[in-house]
Amino acid sequence: MMDIDRETVVIIGAGIVGVSTAYFTVKKLAKQHSAETRPRVVLLEQCEPGCSASGKSGGFLARHWSDGTDTEQLAQFSYDLHAKLAQEHDGAERWGYRPLNTFCAEIDRIPVMPAKQHKTTHQRSESGSVVTSIEVIAPRSSNSSAVSTMEYSNPATPSTTADDNQQSHAHRSIAVPDLSSVKEVSPDTVPWLKTRLVNKLRQVGDTSSTAQVDPLKLTRSLLTEARALGLEVIRAKAIDVAETGYRPPVIEFSVNNKASGDSGQPRFPDIPENAQPTTVVESININKKKRGTSKSYIVLLDQGQDIPTDKIVVACGAWANSCLRWEAFRDVSASQIPIQGLRVHYLLARPKAPIPAQAVFAEINGTVYSGEDAIEIYPRPDGSVFICGEALDDPEMPPHNPLEPVYSKRATGRLKQIVNDVSPALTYEMIQYGLACHLPVHAKGIPVISKVPSSKGLYIAAGHGCWGILNGPATGLAVSELLVDGNCTSLDLSSFRLDRWY
Missing domain, CATH: 3.50.50.60 (FAD/NAD(P)-binding domain)
Structure with a gap:
């Protein structure tokens, strides 16, 4: 005992x-x-x-x-x-602990089909976000329209002061070190990328200073x-957590299982697990009971x-x-x-051929993307590759249940497309797709x-x-x-x- x-x-x-x-x-x-x-x-x-x-x-x-x-x-x-x-x-x-080499790749442009042209326009909405429209102008055919348009919004970039620098970094993925003094290496150093698309490749870490788990x-x-x-x-x-001397509130429910038909019923915390969405909570009785204990x-x-x-x-x-x-x-x-949650999307893939111990931070700037996209690629010793990015949201309060799906289909699809453009070999077999988590970021x-x-x-x-x-x-x-x-x-x-x- x-x-x-x-x-x-x-x-x-x-x-x-x-x-x-x-x-x-x-x-x-x-x-x-x-x-x-x-x-x-x-x-x-x-x-x-x-x-x-x-x-x-x-x-x-x-x-x-x-x-x-x-x-x-x-x-x-x-x-x-x-x-x-x-x-x-x-x-x-x-x-899976191991030291590894780490690189930052700058990919200036994702090429598009020569037969297509893109026209990009930017407009600021009433909410302050920037709405980017991309018109894909394709050859006319009897069963397709000449112009298709894709729109997406980017959060407006707030002005920052010196005191806000810490906050702005918290809302990004991992910030790589200053690259101004880092020498470039040949794109062939990371052969599993599409080397012809790599404009600059710099090694920002080696086995003495970067590792993974x-x-x-x-x-x-x-x-x-x-x-x-x-x-x-x-x-x-x-x-609840209470100081000793009394017990925290105990919530007792009287439940009527008759459907109310009113979708606007208030949601009380900790309703019994067997309660259905139509359950009517008739009464709540809150009691505080004295609790004798030597604990704090x-x-x-x-x-x-x-x-x-x-x-x-x-x-x-x-x-x-x-x-x-x-x-x-x-x-x-x-x-x-x-502290709130920054939603970040990720994929887990298994390439056809093993990928060496090379982590890559890739920044892509191209005609089919808005501004700059950044993804992180981590090959693991078991042969899988973890890929994350698309932290598109401002920090938010995450759902009460950590296992509740929180991913955006658009964001995960976009992430997969970027990976396909950068290195098709990575997505030979998708182990997990359409996943996200909340990073706990401090302001x-x-x-x-x-x-x-x-x-x-x-x-x-x-x-x-x-x-x-x-x-x-x-x-x-x-x-x-x-x-x-x-x-x-x-x-x-x-x-x-x-x-x-x-």
Whole structure:
């Protein structure tokens, strides 16, 4: 039977940050305590480990691409930590860790059929977006029109100041280093691209400074190691966190299964799973019950249980703002964790022939595209190739269910077409198509890794954007030191404190 008087830590979110935090926490505790006295560590996840960005990203690692920014120390430390973890747990075999060469390709123009001409016009709509119309003028035939038009909108580019630079980077895919001093190499260096289309090719990383992992395999492998050291994993959703002295609100429903026929019925949170869209919720009774416990907090789960705990870590990525609804986080404002989800689309393909360990950041500027498209291509050791891009949306609040499909058919189709233009060999066999995830982006482009000021034991670690896989392990180690030792000695976390910006 679990000793409820033992210290308890609850980590909410089983992505790379939450799992890394759990892994390093139980590892530290195992060295300091016997199995009988060891504090309890619980990891909460409402879906599956790595079900969002931590399982649906490229897994690219770069040691120096954050140099000169607030995350320089974090990135360098975490890059080296990835290598140590891979050596300790056979990461090359278990999660595809390997160093690789990295290139930036500039493709000036995607050619079109000589028989066709394109006329492009731009107009600004009332909403401020730029609507681009492309007229494809083809030879006339008896069964086709002479002109077909395709339209799409681009978000209006806001003016930025020096203080906004971090924010603008957060809304892009991975930003490559300054190329002004990087020498060009022959397009034949990356022969699996259409070399005749490559205007410029630069090598921006080698096996000493860039590497890759399969992020889903990494996340789940670290979870396996943590469970072997005593980590408890509970599949449930935290719906409230309260300070002890009373129980958080318990919502009781009286349900009438008679169809109402009114599609405008209000949607209440946490309606029973068997409720249908036409279910009428007749009444809601909210009670607060006294709860006697020596713990500082109580985590209320959607299944009706609660977990008394001493410390809580919010590490749920693009869903980190959920904690703003919880009673214990009442002193945290939305301006302190301006984290939302940037929707990025991706494909997973298997080429006919193996692709060498060469990551490519391709920027395409051509007549059939608006302005500039950028895609990232990551061949993996198992023979698959991960391709991502088309981050067309402004950051948004992601759906409540991380497994809910969020992809745009237009965006995934566009991404596939770009890949076909750049390297047809990559799409010989499509393993996964029409997929997207939400990257957790902070408005300033800098993650939060911090204890909540004046709290007894509340912590937030989220908002890592496109560098979550790179910086996840170091973030987890840093938070584990805060939890176990009371302060972080491995890293300077002053740049990531909750109250830095507001």
